[in-house]
Amino acid sequence: MATLYDIIADLRREHQTPSAARTLDMVVTELGRTRDNLRLALDRLEQQPVPTGGRALLEELAARARLEGVDDYEVPLSRDELKASYEPIDSSQVGIAVLLGGSTLLIVGLGVAAFLWGLNGLLHLFG
DSSP states (O other): OOOHHHHHHHHHHHOOSHHHHHHHHHHHHHHHHTTSOHHHHHHHHHTSOOOTTHHHHHHHHHHHHHHHTOTTOOOOOOHHHHHHHSOOOOHHHHHHHHHHHHHHHHHHHHHHHHHHHHHHHHHOOOO
16 A cells, blocks of 8 residues: 555656646645645645646546545644643643632532432431
8 A cells, every 4th residue: 555655756756847846845845734634735735826737746646645545644643742732731720720620519519418408308317
């Protein structure tokens, strides 16, 4: 099974013109922005001018990628990238979390107390 970049390399060998090289460079740039999702990259390239003959090359790339099943592939984030994307927690966020957690506990406690009071009124469990 060929990868998306294998298909691009094959197209570079088959179409050795400056406009084809520029078009494929544009595709690779957009693939970097879309995390290797060719469909999104091609959608973005629709709004951009491409070199002469580039549209036909893009259609050929899309057809080959569709046949190989790599046209809608998205690379997941690695663990290091995920950790790097987290924002640090500051003291105001901790304060908000404490207030929200405390108010939730208070509401649950009051709900339980109201339930027990109502149950006691019906069944006379507590005197």
